[in-house]
Amino acid sequence: MTAPAIQLKGISKAFGPVQANKDISISVAPGSIHGIIGENGAGKSTLMSILYGFYKADKGEIWIKGNRTEIPDSQAAIAAGIGMVFQHFKLVENFTVLENIVLGAEDSGMLMPSLSRARKELKALEEEYELYVDPDARIDEIGVGMQQRVEILKALYRKAEILILDEPTGVLTPAEADQLFRILDRLRSEGKTILLITHKMREIMEYTDTVSVMRRGEMTATVKTAETSPEELAELMVGRKVLLQVDKVPAKPGKPILEIQNLSVTDSMGVERVKGIDLQVRAGEILGIAGVAGNGQSELLEVLGGMRADRGRISGSVKLHGSELPMTGAGSDARARRDAHIGHVPEDRQAEGLIMDFHAWENVAFGYHRDPAYNAGLLMDNAALRADTERKMEKFDVRPPLPWLAAKNFSGGNQQKIVVAREIERNPDLLLIGQPTRGVDIGAIEFIHQQIVELRDAGKAILLVSVELEEILSLSDRVAVMFDGKIMGERAADQTDEKELGLMMAGVAGEAA
Amino acid sequence: MDKMPKWADVVLIPVISILLAALISALVILAIGENPVEALNLMVNGALGSTYGWGYTLYYATNFMFTGLAVAVAAHAGLFNIGGEGQAMLGGLGVALFCLYLPLPHWTIALVVAAVGAGLFGAAWAAIPAYLQAKRGSHIVITTIMFNFIAFSVLNYMLVEVLKPQGAMDPASAKFPAATHLPSLHDILAPIGIEFSKSAPANVTLFVALAACVFVWALIWRTPLGYEIRALGKSEPATRYAGISSVRIIMITMLISGALCGLMAINNVMGEAERLVLNATEGAGFIGIAVALMGRNHPVGVFLAAILFGFLYQGGAELALWSSIPTELIVVIQALVILFTGALDNMVRMPIEKLFLAFRKEKA
Amino acid sequence: DPAVIFDLGGKFDKSFNEAGYNGAERWAKETGGKYLEIELKSEAQREQALRRFAETGANPIITMGFAMSAPLAEVVGDYPDTTFVTIDGWVQAPNVHVIGFSEQEGSYLVGMLAAQASKTGTVGFIGGMDIPLIRRFACGYAEGAKAVNPDATVIANMTGTTPTAWNDPVKGSELTKAQIAQGADVVYAAAGGTGVGVLQTAADEGILSIGVDSNQNHLHPGKVLTSMLKRVDVAVYEVLKAGDALEPTIQTLGLAEDGVGYALDDNNAALISDEMKASVEDAKAKIIAGDVSVHNYTSDDSCPALSF
Amino acid sequence: MDFLTLVQVLDSTVRLATPLLLACLAGLFSERAGIFDIGLEGKMLMAAFFSAAVAAITGNVWFGLLAGIGSSLALSGLHGAASITFRGNQLISGVAINFLASGLTVLIAQSWFQQGGRTPSLLSGGRFEPIELPFAIGPTEAAETGRRLSDLLSEANVLQQVYSELISGHSIIVYLAGLCVFLTWWVLFRTRFGLRLRAVGENPAAVDTAGISVIRLRFAAIAICGVLCGIAGAYLATGLQAGFVKEMTSGRGYIALAALIFAKWRPVAALWACLLFGLLQAIALRFQNIDLGGFVVPVQFMEALPYILTVVILAGFVGKAIPPKAGGQPYVKER
Numbered sequence A: 001m002t003a004p005a006i007q008l009k010g011i012s013k014a015f016g017p018v019q020a021n022k023d024i025s026i027s028v029a030p031g032s033i034h035g036i037i038g039e040n041g042a043g044k045s046t047l048m049s050i051l052y053g054f055y056k057a058d059k060g061e062i063w064i065k066g067n068r069t070e071i072p073d074s075q076a077a078i079a080a081g082i083g084m085v086f087q088h089f090k091l092v093e094n095f096t097v098l099e100n101i102v103l104g105a106e107d108s109g110m111l112m113p114s115l116s117r118a119r120k121e122l123k124a125l126e127e128e129y130e131l132y133v134d135p136d137a138r139i140d141e142i143g144v145g146m147q148q149r150v151e152i153l154k155a156l157y158r159k160a161e162i163l164i165l166d167e168p169t170g171v172l173t174p175a176e177a178d179q180l181f182r183i184l185d186r187l188r189s190e191g192k193t194i195l196l197i198t199h200k201m202r203e204i205m206e207y208t209d210t211v212s213v214m215r216r217g218e219m220t221a222t223v224k225t226a227e228t229s230p231e232e233l234a235e236l237m238v239g240r241k242v243l244l245q246v247d248k249v250p251a252k253p254g255k256p257i258l259e260i261q262n263l264s265v266t267d268s269m270g271v272e273r274v275k276g277i278d279l280q281v282r283a284g285e286i287l288g289i290a291g292v293a294g295n296g297q298s299e300l301l302e303v304l305g306g307m308r309a310d311r312g313r314i315s316g317s318v319k320l321h322g323s324e325l326p327m328t329g330a331g332s333d334a335r336a337r338r339d340a341h342i343g344h345v346p347e348d349r350q351a352e353g354l355i356m357d358f359h360a361w362e363n364v365a366f367g368y369h370r371d372p373a374y375n376a377g378l379l380m381d382n383a384a385l386r387a388d389t390e391r392k393m394e395k396f397d398v399r400p401p402l403p404w405l406a407a408k409n410f411s412g413g414n415q416q417k418i419v420v421a422r423e424i425e426r427n428p429d430l431l432l433i434g435q436p437t438r439g440v441d442i443g444a445i446e447f448i449h450q451q452i453v454e455l456r457d458a459g460k461a462i463l464l465v466s467v468e469l470e471e472i473l474s475l476s477d478r479v480a481v482m483f484d485g486k487i488m489g490e491r492a493a494d495q496t497d498e499k500e501l502g503l504m505m506a507g508v509a510g511e512a513a
Numbered sequence B: 001m002d003k004m005p006k007w008a009d010v011v012l013i014p015v016i017s018i019l020l021a022a023l024i025s026a027l028v029i030l031a032i033g034e035n036p037v038e039a040l041n042l043m044v045n046g047a048l049g050s051t052y053g054w055g056y057t058l059y060y061a062t063n064f065m066f067t068g069l070a071v072a073v074a075a076h077a078g079l080f081n082i083g084g085e086g087q088a089m090l091g092g093l094g095v096a097l098f099c100l101y102l103p104l105p106h107w108t109i110a111l112v113v114a115a116v117g118a119g120l121f122g123a124a125w126a127a128i129p130a131y132l133q134a135k136r137g138s139h140i141v142i143t144t145i146m147f148n149f150i151a152f153s154v155l156n157y158m159l160v161e162v163l164k165p166q167g168a169m170d171p172a173s174a175k176f177p178a179a180t181h182l183p184s185l186h187d188i189l190a191p192i193g194i195e196f197s198k199s200a201p202a203n204v205t206l207f208v209a210l211a212a213c214v215f216v217w218a219l220i221w222r223t224p225l226g227y228e229i230r231a232l233g234k235s236e237p238a239t240r241y242a243g244i245s246s247v248r249i250i251m252i253t254m255l256i257s258g259a260l261c262g263l264m265a266i267n268n269v270m271g272e273a274e275r276l277v278l279n280a281t282e283g284a285g286f287i288g289i290a291v292a293l294m295g296r297n298h299p300v301g302v303f304l305a306a307i308l309f310g311f312l313y314q315g316g317a318e319l320a321l322w323s324s325i326p327t328e329l330i331v332v333i334q335a336l337v338i339l340f341t342g343a344l345d346n347m348v349r350m351p352i353e354k355l356f357l358a359f360r361k362e363k364a
Numbered sequence C: 001d002p003a004v005i006f007d008l009g010g011k012f013d014k015s016f017n018e019a020g021y022n023g024a025e026r027w028a029k030e031t032g033g034k035y036l037e038i039e040l041k042s043e044a045q046r047e048q049a050l051r052r053f054a055e056t057g058a059n060p061i062i063t064m065g066f067a068m069s070a071p072l073a074e075v076v077g078d079y080p081d082t083t084f085v086t087i088d089g090w091v092q093a094p095n096v097h098v099i100g101f102s103e104q105e106g107s108y109l110v111g112m113l114a115a116q117a118s119k120t121g122t123v124g125f126i127g128g129m130d131i132p133l134i135r136r137f138a139c140g141y142a143e144g145a146k147a148v149n150p151d152a153t154v155i156a157n158m159t160g161t162t163p164t165a166w167n168d169p170v171k172g173s174e175l176t177k178a179q180i181a182q183g184a185d186v187v188y189a190a191a192g193g194t195g196v197g198v199l200q201t202a203a204d205e206g207i208l209s210i211g212v213d214s215n216q217n218h219l220h221p222g223k224v225l226t227s228m229l230k231r232v233d234v235a236v237y238e239v240l241k242a243g244d245a246l247e248p249t250i251q252t253l254g255l256a257e258d259g260v261g262y263a264l265d266d267n268n269a270a271l272i273s274d275e276m277k278a279s280v281e282d283a284k285a286k287i288i289a290g291d292v293s294v295h296n297y298t299s300d301d302s303c304p305a306l307s308f
Numbered sequence D: 001m002d003f004l005t006l007v008q009v010l011d012s013t014v015r016l017a018t019p020l021l022l023a024c025l026a027g028l029f030s031e032r033a034g035i036f037d038i039g040l041e042g043k044m045l046m047a048a049f050f051s052a053a054v055a056a057i058t059g060n061v062w063f064g065l066l067a068g069i070g071s072s073l074a075l076s077g078l079h080g081a082a083s084i085t086f087r088g089n090q091l092i093s094g095v096a097i098n099f100l101a102s103g104l105t106v107l108i109a110q111s112w113f114q115q116g117g118r119t120p121s122l123l124s125g126g127r128f129e130p131i132e133l134p135f136a137i138g139p140t141e142a143a144e145t146g147r148r149l150s151d152l153l154s155e156a157n158v159l160q161q162v163y164s165e166l167i168s169g170h171s172i173i174v175y176l177a178g179l180c181v182f183l184t185w186w187v188l189f190r191t192r193f194g195l196r197l198r199a200v201g202e203n204p205a206a207v208d209t210a211g212i213s214v215i216r217l218r219f220a221a222i223a224i225c226g227v228l229c230g231i232a233g234a235y236l237a238t239g240l241q242a243g244f245v246k247e248m249t250s251g252r253g254y255i256a257l258a259a260l261i262f263a264k265w266r267p268v269a270a271l272w273a274c275l276l277f278g279l280l281q282a283i284a285l286r287f288q289n290i291d292l293g294g295f296v297v298p299v300q301f302m303e304a305l306p307y308i309l310t311v312v313i314l315a316g317f318v319g320k321a322i323p324p325k326a327g328g329q330p331y332v333k334e335r
């Protein structure tokens, strides 16, 4: 038997008080695709970054092709034939594709000869793997799919034999993802070894040869893909049996709460993000918006939440309870939206929904800090605020239930519970909710989903944006798909499936329902 | 979990930083061939050894409280106001114009009116950099530095061409009317039987500065506006989500910051010189940076740091009088304090964090 | 002990303050006495220094420069037993000894020398801070130049309007270059530390310069025509010598008192012909005798020989 | 204003623009690598002092230059330690360096020379002398013909005036600064080092994952910055003037930064920006109150003009200047 392409022995890594990797060992056969799954924060990226020399392990050994190899930095990893495509691309945005590929792999001190050699070599690689890119395009001018190709080309240009891909399909349309896997297949057939981190069970089951599961910094199991099932993997991930279905009764939609007509949004760079869409959300229903990230859903949510009043251009009409909701000028900011009883759980809780350095009790007032209930005269009524926080923490089972703890010291799931508690407890007429369970463990997912459904059953309108098709399908009553700023079609949630929605997300228009 | 207890962050680290700065200052004194112990002796005696010394120490500290608070308020909104010097200069101009051209019958009224003038002018001088930052994203650090230079030219012009009395040689305004003269600490303390040096310039403005400390504390930690200021300082995208207008907060914060710097003028211009001279601010605007850094942007910290710098300033002046060490030594010490408490903060912090982490692991 | 307070330029400004320093040092050497001193760094230190010295019992306290007038006036009342001396300043109080100089007379003499040394008939004047005192220098200089050559052109520039004008050699240098471009071939610097730049540039560009206050001839031997001496050193020396016995009065030191003059030494001997020297000595005698009167700018804020 | 006067003002512009240009290019290297540097001022000041001090002691201007560069490099090292190694706030570090230089120069000057924070005036060997280019009318020709230089010049034709006044007669550093503009452009856009430098200022993680040390690159950038600031400071004290006086940089470091922003971090544009600021300074220095047909522009306005202009530029009235993306933030891999 040939030596494993990669062998990690007893890798540990701590970030300050956080133990990201604990005594991890793993062995990967050459010429295989090895999947790694695990919840957010389980330590997958950390482990791969250690293999790539981006982080240095506190303890442990790395063996490449049977040889003990020190990887103190990425230079050493590249020399050992390892290439990595990070979750967040590491490209210089105002450089051209060619410059990005050459960066760090130049032939000599002079730039021009390196660039012209790279241009030739790139052509050969492109043809070999059908990875077409324009070498003279600037990174900030090309789409994410293209950017990912540049990252892969970067690795191949450096003659990588081992390729690490960290959540490569999160930003791709299903079609683009399929193409990626064709390329990976081809690389495997050439004897290259691929490590694939993904959250998508389907990708694991379809494309990998073996799979490792991580939980809370530890490697819980490594199994042959052919010998396992999604249910088993899910249980290994979370540590208990999980129920992925949402319990809910059929919706009883009332009169329209939110009516959007011909809404267009142009961002401050002059790019049109939302292109004349029409939507309606009724009382007592959940409208889910599906789509690959970056197709205008975020902008739609932000516009409705009053976060774009001072940027770019907005046109069209939005009505709440039948009366016009101003899009610019007075009454168009997020504060006015709150006064109009619109709640908003933002997509990015850490950057937007919370002030990470504020105490939990301060965050519970965030956005509502001028509410008379939280103020006494000129000053804020901190005592009332803390009492309110304690109540909400108990109701939403926030752990630990300490109002004094800074938001950054709660785990992702509990941070999300604080935001959701704040918004839902205001009892809004319309709730805007983006990526409600991103980075949240299964237990908390169940709880948050349940709260959303309860709000719906109380006769409120809910607009849900999520990139997780599964979540959309199980939570929504109706589903609209956004692609390139437009609505590709609308379906009743129980009359469609992932396949149909996936096609629409890739820009293939569905027939009117 | 936080990496270490709060007391370590707010007390231990600044204290170690100060000690490092003091150590290197001592080395500098040695290097220029003087005796650091003697120098320290001179400074302590001169600054704290008599009510005269205290009078000066407190006078300087009053200046630094205003500028330190100003830098701190701006810092809470994530703004680095290096323009304190210019704002204080303009505050002085405001005080001079109000004191010279308004009929002010009594010092109490004069104090209020001059404070308004000082605050208005200081705020006005901060307004343009604030607006450019808020609306156009021009970096406030550079614009406020530029406004310091421009303020100097404005003051220069006003003093030379407008305020200088006929026939006078140096660029300074006329003496303010006697009714505007503020009572010194001597005047205030004498009636209650406390002997305080008559010739030291500390005056009633000290109490205004203390009131400003309380005001800033309440503003930042107790009002919704302060909440919004701190929110902006911590996360700009979050304020957009919460409906807090960053333009509005930047403007308001910088106006408050500028007004605080301007208020310094009632101490140095109205309380001490009783006329406007060209270089009245003496770098207090810059010292505010060090004071705020050391005081961790908290009014109590600012108060203590201001006293420390008041001591350094007065001690430095005494050094210049009684030894051959130039007063520039104080500039060096100030630089070292800024360096260690501000820029090299992590140099002290990282080992201490490790220490606490190791300690905690042991206990666990 | 007596005390000396030097102004912002510092005691090594090669000019006004340095002259005072030399006087004090001479006294210290000759008598073995000690004196306290401080070089001011900022406006606000003025009053503090005065008070501190007065409180420790220093007597007399000598202050250098007109800028000490206002703070001096402020404190003299509080220390009636201390004698204060102001050089160039103006304070009326029983315990203040005022020393002024007739700079216009000395400037008149160097103006005569300048006009005689000039080949172009254009001479320059670079003042420090634009104040009446410095205009007094400029006015006397212009009168002297025109007394020799009625067609002489006098170009006068001031460095600035604030105390930094005393310490801005770059600007001094640029102004000198500008005056050279306008044809000046002798430049008189009455500008404290700024003058260093003037003299330097004049030497670099091959024209003559005239120093001020102290004897600056040695700075660029053979390239400094002469220096207008203002005997601040003598004044300080005399005050220190009198010590406690000093009787406060108002003194104006002119040619007659040897308070001002022009410098002649080995460094510039070759530049001043016997003829030039004779004419200057003649004028000096006439001024002392009262046959020639040099206009004093500060007497009426105007100058017949020069417009500013 | 006749033509010769104009040429002389431009001549003075070149001299005054030289320290700005060197400092501006220094800042360019630093900021292109993602390190903000408001400590240019302090580094120049330190270099000005040490170059003058060593030139005064040794009588050799080249030793002075080396000392100036060395002292400026030391401050660069400090800035690097604070902002790269210890990931401190780059603005605060810059402010501290400016204070440090302002205090230390005077303190050391006083301790070494006892001349009130000055160095002794430099004699000819201790200064960078003007270089007379061939065929230019200069002091040599004036001495040969026994006539005054200004007469010779005013008689010469326009071309000769420009050549002799504006192009000839500067010290070596002025020509060197001009060369530096081209060199900077070449290094930045034509070499591997330049590519990496620009990348590290935009996205240090990209450089890091490409296997290049971010720390080494950034230190290299600020070292170049230190060398250029050192030359700028040495020029101030040993070329433009003959010795050190306190605070002699008088805000040039900040103006250089403004020029850098104006030039949008590009070398050739930096040249023009610095010449513009040099011109403003030359005008403010030479002319007192400028009479514009009845309206007299006060000298204070002229003195403030470079700063006012900087604010106007920053306000984006000349197009938005986008700084290198990673500028001002320390590169943190682990929180």
Ligand SMILES: Nc1ncnc2c1ncn2[C@@H]1O[C@H](COP(=O)(O)OP(=O)(O)OP(=O)(O)O)[C@@H](O)[C@H]1O
Residues within 6 Å of the ligand: A015, A018, A019, A020, A038, A039, A040, A041, A042, A043, A044, A045, A046, A047, A087, A439, D333, D334, D335
């Ligand atoms: N640079 C860092 N500094 C400090 N802590 C970190 C850092 N990177 C990751 N962590 C922490 O280490 C733990 C593991 O993070 P890691 O990114 O490896 O998880 P992951 O499994 O890749 O999660 P995801 O699915 O979200 O990508 C988390 O608790 C995270 O907060």
Ligand SMILES: Nc1ncnc2c1ncn2[C@@H]1O[C@H](COP(=O)(O)OP(=O)(O)OP(=O)(O)O)[C@@H](O)[C@H]1O
Residues within 6 Å of the ligand: A018, A040, A041, A042, A408, A409, A410, A411, A412, A413, A414, A439, A440, A441, A444, B001, D335
């Ligand atoms: N950047 C960080 N700095 C400090 N502590 C952190 C950081 N990131 C995570 N932690 C800590 O690490 C722990 C794990 O965080 P993480 O977000 O990975 O939790 P999780 O496993 O995803 O939990 P949840 O399911 O609730 O989201 C938390 O308790 C948190 O306090």
Ligand SMILES: [Mg+2]
Residues within 6 Å of the ligand: A044, A045, A046, A087, A166
């Ligand atoms: Mg990850």
Ligand SMILES: [Mg+2]
Residues within 6 Å of the ligand: A040, A041, A411, A412, A413, A439, A440, A441
């Ligand atoms: Mg999590």
